[in-house]
Amino acid sequence: MALPIVAMTLSSCGRAPELRVNDAVVILSPVDSNPAALYFTIHGGPEKVYLNSVLSRSVIRSEVHESKVDPKTGMVTMEPTRKIEIPAKGTVEFKRGGKHVMLWGVNRPARQLKELEAEFIFSNGDRIIVDAEVRAATAGDADKKDAHSGH
Numbered sequence: 498m499a500l501p502i503v504a505m506t507l508s509s510c511g512r513a514p515e516l517r518v519n520d521a522v523v524i525l526s527p528v529d530s531n532p533a534a535l536y537f538t539i540h541g542g543p544e545k546v547y548l549n550s551v552l553s554r555s556v557i558r559s560e561v562h563e564s565k566v567d568p569k570t571g572m573v574t575m576e577p578t579r580k581i582e583i584p585a586k587g588t589v590e591f592k593r594g595g596k597h598v599m600l601w602g603v604n605r606p607a608r609q610l611k612e613l614e615a616e617f618i619f620s621n622g623d624r625i626i627v628d629a630e631v632r633a634a635t636a637g638d639a640d641k642k643d644a645h646s647g648h
């Protein structure tokens with residue numbers, strides 16, 4: 498009689514994969530009027546989902562983008578993308594030179610508090626709210642010519 502209970506206890510102890518967002522950071526543009534970029538890592542849950550959108554009350558507009566390098570010219574271009582797949586138990590990194598969220602008009606409170614609340618909305622209905630650290634662009638950021646400096 499005790500066996501099924503033991504089995505249940507064991508399985509509930511096993512760490513189920515959980516959809517989550519880690520390491521969210523906003524890098525402000527060195528030029529105030531230019532958009533900031535939001536980077537983060539998404540860890541997939543037990544089933545495949547899509548990231549539908551990323552919203553924040555601290556910005557005027559946000560867009561999910563993907564950067565691509567033109568093999569001929571080496572120029573980095575980026576375009577809005579939709580429905581980014583988050584594989585089950587997989588990891589999707591949003592980072593410089595790849596996928597990122599562009600934020601227009603980061604407001605003064607977020608800049609002063611160095612914190613911005615971002616809401617991630619997924620195809621399965623999950624909404625994950627994360628406090629992203631807001632950082633000024635460093636000299637290294639400004640050196641790297643990516644498409645953001647062209648805005």
Ligand SMILES: [Cu+2]
Pocket residue numbers: 562563575597598599645
């Ligand atoms: Cu972009």
